[in-house]
Amino acid sequence: MSNIWNPKGFITGNVVDARDNIFVFRFKEKKxxxxxxxxxxxHFDKFIWCFNEPIADGKLVEIPLYNLLLWAEIYDLPLMGRNNEGNIRKPGTQLCQFVCADQTLLPELERGIRIRVMREVRKLLKNSICSRMRDGRIIEFDVKYERLPTFCYGCGVLGHGEKNYEDGPFANEDL
Known part of the structure; x- marks a missing residue:
């Protein structure tokens, strides 16, 4: 992993449980x-890697490894209020746990907003959200995620990329 992460200090890695793909990495430098x-x-070889801090008095195999930090972009939100964190937080919480907004973009010039969210990988990813406007209209907004491994936009599942459900696991189901 040193070639991918390019650390300033060294990294050591140990396999804790090969059956459950649990690894421990130790970094010399906190940065x-x-x-x-x-x-x-x-992700490595199309498998997502979930990270978490060890629990001081817990067992390594009990550490929850199903939450993932993601960047999501929500498109075509109204220009009014894009600089207001409350207006950005609301659609972010519809996706999952809102972490922060990307402050490097100029929201009034971009097509959408970019937010950081914590998402449980065992749940389906949403490809759109709905929001009620001040005038009472309900509008749907598209959501795209950055740097996902294999992901199915048909059903929202990480780990497979089905394109045709006629013979697949979701045949005869409304998506």
């Missing part, structure tokens, strides 16, 4: 660890 965590999502 390296923060950069790896902030750089999520990471």
């Amino acid at each position: 390296d660890k923060l950069r790896v965590i902030d750089g999520q999502p990471w």
